[in-house]
Amino acid sequence: MRKTTIKDVAKYANVSIATVSRVINNSPLASKEAKKKVLQAxxxxxxxxxxxxxxxxxxxSNTIGVLIPDVSNPFFAKVFRGMEDAVHxxxxxxxxxxxxxxKExxxxxxxxxxxxxVEGVIFTSEEVTKEYYEALYSLNVPVVLVATEAKEYNLPAVKVNDYQAVSDAIKYLVDNGHSNIGMISGPLEDKIAGLPRYEGYKSTLMEMGIPFNEENVVFGDYRFESGKKAIKELLSKNPEITAVFVSSDEMxxxxxxxxCKMGIEVPKELSIIGYDNVSISEMSNPALTTIDQSLYQMGYQGVELLFEMIEKQKKEDSRICKGDTIYIPHRIIERESVSNLIQLNI
Amino acid sequence: MRKTTIKDVAKYANVSIATVSRVINNSPLASKEAKKKVLQAxxxxxxxxxxxxxxxxxxxSNTIGVLIPDVSNPFFAKVFRGMEDAVHxxxxxxxxxxxxxxKExxxxxxxxxxxxxVEGVIFTSEEVTKEYYEALYSLNVPVVLVATEAKEYNLPAVKVNDYQAVSDAIKYLVDNGHSNIGMISGPLEDKIAGLPRYEGYKSTLMEMGIPFNEENVVFGDYRFESGKKAIKELLSKNPEITAVFVSSDEMxxxxxxxxCKMGIEVPKELSIIGYDNVSISEMSNPALTTIDQSLYQMGYQGVELLFEMIEKQKKEDSRICKGDTIYIPHRIIERESVSNLIQLNI
DNA sequence: AAACTAACTGTAAACGTTTACAGCATTATT
DNA sequence: AATAATGCTGTAAACGTTTACAGTTAGTTT
Structure with missing residues (x-):
């Protein structure tokens, strides 16, 4: 069963297909009368x-592509939702x-x-290797990075400043009277979310006059189970810790x-601050104090930027699409998982 | 900058575009030699x-469409992930x-x-109104329902048997010695996930010889906050309740x-069983005992079915795509939020 | 009344593929 | 030696649009 085509409409309305096309695209070249007939048809x-x-x-094609690790992960789901809304x-x-x-x-x-x-692509949350860059380059359309960056290739990106965000988190803990601060980090090979956060932790500690101690950091893979394991390891290495910065909310x-399983009460005996402000962070017990990444906005803004670039490229007919990293704001969401030692001591 | 086309390839390889096309689609009509030249080009x-x-x-078009309420919701995110894998x-x-x-x-x-x-569409988790049905029908392609059904239109669907699943949950609570069982339900206007579960609760109670009491059910909207509120309401209406079935994990x-905020310990003083087995259910404290819906599988199977129908339609050139509901298995995932009263009493 | 303009219309070419069809070697069959 | 079959190739039409271009009509200007 063939679908109705422009020809059918033209025949039915007794005009040419050009006129139908003009009406569809509401071109000023179509007369009122023709418009009426065609619309009716x-x-x-x-x-x-x-x-x-x-x-x-x-x-x-009126279509863009989104490369993303896994939409079923709440982090990416939120980012993607922002993208989708912007696209539509x-x-x-x-x-x-x-x-x-x-890779494959x-x-x-x-x-x-x-x-x-596709007229553009969004590349999310992964490191841009040379191989990826070349593949993307050959697409010949604008590319925007979201939740990652690649300064060496000068690709436009939208993300938060991880280093700064972690630094703020550590300062917040210090402001709350903590000085024995541990960290559960992502892997250091992760150039996007692992290393910069680790360095934010390390440098800020030193900046605040607190000696950095390798023993106080333990590594995980951002997922729930690894956080469960990591906290045990951390506390067994150094039971003196009163607060820990954890590199993802899930962890x-x-x-x-x-x-809790170890009988340690949060936040009374141990304060925990997360990173992401994923929706589940409000659902934990106690509710998680965390660094908000405005994931929705990150996705939304990335797509907006992409469309700007597509527009621009069309006008200039330029092939190259370079751009800077746009840092979107982050902020601390205070909930229940961090206690204020200073207040307690008064 | 024009992209390379089949014509360019044909010229470069010194063959006709038909030959190039044959090679691309590896038709048996292309000679070894031609194939080599073209591939090289x-x-x-x-x-x-x-x-x-x-x-x-x-x-x-090699493309299908997925209509889904909101991918950033962990429930749909998981279902969608299954769909995506099947599609690819x-x-x-x-x-x-x-x-x-x-609606709009x-x-x-x-x-x-x-x-x-698109060659087919997946319609997820909403009631199929007459208006929707007509819009879908006019698409003239196979439609598969996922996490919903529409017997009146005879549309094929993939979902779990909600009534049965809830019934199993209630029996499970009874088997664990509970007889004062409350429910936090979705809205009864929700014909898909609200009403059937409510009825499963009501009938199973009666079947087990436990009188049904309207006071023991309270309504929410499946989200976290409404669950937080609902439990307070429920317990204030009837403090004798020892277990409650809740219509979604988040709730x-x-x-x-x-x-917990009321000072009531789960599961010691109150048992809670959820519904969905969304990933966050393992992350609650205590971990949530729940009914597993195999969300990933539901999405995967829905798409598989859709492709079968597309295949079939192509052969038969039939317009109508009817089908039955396929019920996928559910099971109880025992974690930590339900206590066994019988064991305790021994 | 001729020439010009304005407002619209239709014809036909293009976009980049697939595929029916005809054609041409080459080999197999009579 | 003529015919048939086989294996491949190229030509051209189609898919459903958009749009440059030429053409038509009616109204305006001279």
Whole structure:
């Protein structure tokens, strides 16, 4: 059963296909009368233009691609939701690609996006390796990085300043009277969210006149279970710790649960501050004090930037799409998992 | 900058575009020699076929649409992840549409999917109203329902049997010695997840010889905050309750937190069982005992079914796509939020 | 009344593919 | 030796749009 085409509409309305096309795209070249006839025909036949054909001749697919590790992870889910809303505000669509941080999947998807003639792509939360950069470059469309950056390639990016955010978190703990501060970090090989946070922790401690001690940091993989394990390890290495900065909310909640199983009460005996402000952080018991990354906004803004670049590229017909990193604001969300030692001592 | 096309490849390899096309689609009509020349040319020119043009002539977009309330909700995120994996296993792509349970958005998206020539659509977790059904029907492609059903329209669906699942949950509580069992339900106007679960609760209670009491059920909206509020309301109406079935995990975790704030210990003084087995249910404290819906599998299977139907429709050239509801298995995940009264009494 | 303009309309070419069809060697069959 | 079959190739039409261009009509200016 063939779908209704522009030809059918033209015949039905007794005009040429050019006129129909003009009406659809409401060009000023169509007369009132023609418009009326055509609109009527469209309604009666239930016509809907074929985006494939449109895209082919206009060279516009109205589609962008999003490369993201895993939408089922609450962190990415939130970021993606922001992206999606921005995409639809711009009357466009999005192909989503879960890469699982797998090289082959990533490369396959990039190829795929090319075939689909996407007009831009968002690359989320992974390190931009040389191989990835080349694949992206060959796409020949604007690329925006979200929750990651790649200064060496000069790609535009939207993220929070991790170093600064962690630094603020540590200062907050110190302001609350803590000086024996531990950390549960992501892996240091992770150049995006691992290393910079670790360094933020280390430098800020030193800046505040607190000696840095390697024993006070333990590593995890950002997930719940690893937080549960890590807190035990940390506390067994140094039971004197009164507060710990944890590199992700999920892992932080793991630490709370882990501490609880050890009979340690949060925040009375141990303060915990997380990172991300993912929705589950309000649901933990006690509710998690954390660094808000405005994930939704990060996604939204990344896509907005992408559309600006697409617009710009179209005008200038330039091939190269460079840009700086835009740092979006972060802030501390005070909930229940950090106690104020100073107040307590008064 | 024009992209490399099949013509460029043909010229470069000194063959006709038909031959190039044959090689790309590895048709047996291409000779070994031609294949070699063409492949070489493709590699050197970095050619990638244009999916828009392909789709136009072959009338295949290799794309399906997913209508889903909100991917940033962990429930849907998990379901969607299953869908996405199934889609990519079938060498296809997916347009995702967050409807926010908003009628206008839904209708707009359906129109949209039609323009994009999707070959099938997944409709998730909402009631199929007459208006929606008609919009979907006009798409003229197979539709599969996931986490919802619509017997009156005979649409194929994949979901768990809510009534049975709730019934099992109640029996489980009874088996653990509870007889004063409350419920935090979704709204009864919700024909998909509200009413059936409420009825499962009511009937099973009666079946087990426990009188049903309207006072023992309180309503929420499945979200955390409403669970927190609801448990207070429930307990104030009837402090004798020893266990409560809560219609979603998020709301159940809210109840745990709410109870805790009231100084009531879960599960020692109050048992709570949830519904969904969303990833955060392992992260609550105590970890939540719940009914597993295999969300990932639900999404995966829904998409698999959709592809089968697309295949079938292509062969039979039939317009109508009817089907039964496939109930996928559910099971009780025993964690820490339900206590066994019988064991305790021994 | 001729020439020009304005406001619209239709024809046809393009977009980048797939594929039916016809054609041409080459080999196999009579 | 003529015919048939096989294996491959290229030409051209189609897919459903957009849009440059030429054409038509009616109204305005001279």
């Amino acid at each position: 469209i309604r009666e036949l239930g016509y809907e233009p074929n985006a494939l054909a449109r895209g082919l001749v206009s060279r516009k 505000k711009n009357n466009s669509n999005v192909f989503i690609c879960n890469t699982d941080k797998d 999947r990533m490369l396959r998807y990039i190829k795929f996006l090319r075939e689909k003639q 932080a909640i793991g630490s709370i649960v882990g501490a | 493709i590699r050197e020119l970095g050619y990638e076929p244009n999916a828009l043009a392909r789709g136009l002539v072959s009338r295949k 296993k079938n060498n296809s792509n997916v347009f995702i549409c967050n409807t926010d349970k908003d 958005r839904m209708l707009r998206y359906i129109k949209f999917l039609r323009e994009k020539q 159940a975790i809210g109840s745990i937190v709410g109870a």
